[in-house]
Amino acid sequence: MNELKATADFKQRIIQAAKDIGIDKIGFASAEPFNHLEDSLREQKAAGHTTGFEHPVIEDRIYPERIFNKPKTIIAIALAYPSQLKDPLPQEKDKRRGFFSRASWGTDYHHVLRDRMNRLVEVIQDEYADANFKPMVDTGELMDVVTAQRAGLGFIGRNGLLITEEFGSYVYLGEIITDIEFETDEEVAFGCGDCYRCIDACPTDALLGDGRMNGRRCLSYQTQTKGYMPAEYRRKITHVIYGCDICQIVCPYNQGKNFHIHPEMEPEPEAVQPLLKPMLTMTNREFKEQFGEMAGSWRGKKPLQRNAIIALANFRDQTALPQLIEVLEEDPRPMIRGTAAWAIGQIQRYYNEAMVECVADQLAKETDPETIAEMETALETLRNKRLPRDQR
Template sequence: MAMNAALKTKIIAAAHEIGIDKIGFTTAEPFDYLEDSLKEQKAKGHTSGFEHPVIEERLYPDKIFHQPKSIISIALAYPSEIQNPLKSERDNRRGLFARASWGLDYHDILREKMDRLIAYIKTEATTATFKPMVDTGELIDVATAQRAGLGFIGKNGLLITEEFGSWVYLGEIITDIEFEADQPGVSACGDCTRCIDACPTNALLGDGRMNAQLCLSFQTQTKGYMAQEFRRPMTHVIYGCDICQYVCPFNQDKSVHLHPEMEPDPEVVQPALKPLLTISNKDFKEKYGPLAGSWRGKKPLQRNAIIALANMRDQTAIPLLLQLMEEDPRPVIRGTSAWALSVIQRFQNPAMVKAIAAQLAKETDPETVTEMTQAIEKLKDKRPPRSIKTQS
């Protein structure tokens, strides 16, 4: 049955001209087979809170669009390697933004491509209606893309494409035009469990689902204190996490550079950590504002930068961390700085204990009091410095 077959062919050609790397078509049938799974995840507290809140609207396209007939799913491939990376120097340690935050904010890039595609389709089907969305929309991107034949959902819950691995951004357009559906993607993970084994916080459940609360990517985007158990696993990545993608066999040797606006500026995506801690709001917006990773603002990234400095045991950061602990107006930054000092300081140091205790006496926020109290205890448990042997 050739439903708008000629139009479909034209749309595919137009999509490639616009710079869309993959395009697929599926029906607007419900995704009701996911209902039990979504409800179970919510009941178990495995969701991040960033998802669209109404489960029915995520599953039933007709709840969010009048008489939907098809969904067009698109993918844009992003680079997984920095072509001229910067070295992290001893006195100038650098963090890292995960790859999905390199270049300009992908929401803007995808919206622009989808708007251009819709504008083209309207020249061919003047009365048609459309609803485009990118991961902040109602539908589940990976489920839509898998059903539209763009790839399959891996055990890490990400869409894996044949050409680009999982290094793709996804978007979709609901429309009232009826197209012939493409063949859904079929899982090719087999018995491979590399992503599950490599996840440092055991966030992956093994069936393509995850406990988002345990995911480091989610943890780097929270606003208060980061729980202790996630600080060390975070290493120096101050936004997002790529571990489950990095180890995936389908991603090996896959780094494409198709979109100049997605190319990372090393100075931005490998930020010098100490300057990030004192950056003004104006300079932060100018330098990091275009990144998807800036959406939560400056404070979570600064908190993460302090954790990264602690993970690197950066001795040169001690004076700055003492200053932040004593002068920063934000309790989370003061408390995280105290914690970082207790990690970086190698040996017993009564002066540092005294400095944190003096600050603790001024604190009223319960979590900050706990952080500083624990930092003092940790410092008191350190070994005394080795005595320097004098030469006789």
């Protein structure tokens, strides 16, 4: 097959078509290897900074020719998402709510981006019927922020996110590898200067300061794990039950950025600010009905229920104690029972013999080592509580 080369006029037509389709930014990058990243990726893996959510083969992430036959261009796109709820729900003392990070609002962005990219591919194929394409979102091999930076959509900030001039870092990214050669766009210069606000604000010191991070310390990662959340992170998630926005909220480029462009990305307040207590005992069907369309549901019900328990503990929600005791005694999953025990220890204000006996009785039935350790810690916490003033 002859090599395919797009004219400057056709490139402009594609840029306009992207706008008509509902793509907020588009850029064109060469499909040359990203081999300048190889040493850094290997260092990060050796240091234990990777999460396991990344594509496992480093070579596939940096050499497009390994995953596509004769790649010429990577077309990068960005869609802006909202940063503020139009009608936020209030926090009520006996009806505490959790919070989903902004990137998980609305319909799962993977579906939205794939729809936009497939429609763009169809437009290009009208002119180049023999061309080949591989669209990807963040589950593909390539690194979205790196391809977007090369394509001129923005620059990678100190927090590792792509920062665009128009929308800040509140953008979803996708890319399409093709064997059509387009004229490439210029990269955007690094724009953080001497600003370290995201580094200073990160509560777990996950950001390394050069655009890389220790992914395992990131609160977003911690909310997505399936086992016990390490104790050092529990208070730090506050009432956020999925993701983390802190490094975006403090970024100067994000101040005043709040775009409600795409109807699919409009958040349902009851979904992104869910009542926490009902989450503890919700069925799989209820979970799918409330959260199934959101990106934040991809890990399933159990991590979000665990996080809801932790959020209730962080609120010190006394009204949740009866339900937490029910979870402690009746939930079939050891990790959820153990997290409930920890939460009871955090919420209970004063020494209460009945509460001590309740946790001790459940501890006697446990066989899972991690759950036993959690309940022993909770029991010690409860036993060390002070008596109410009128009983001293």
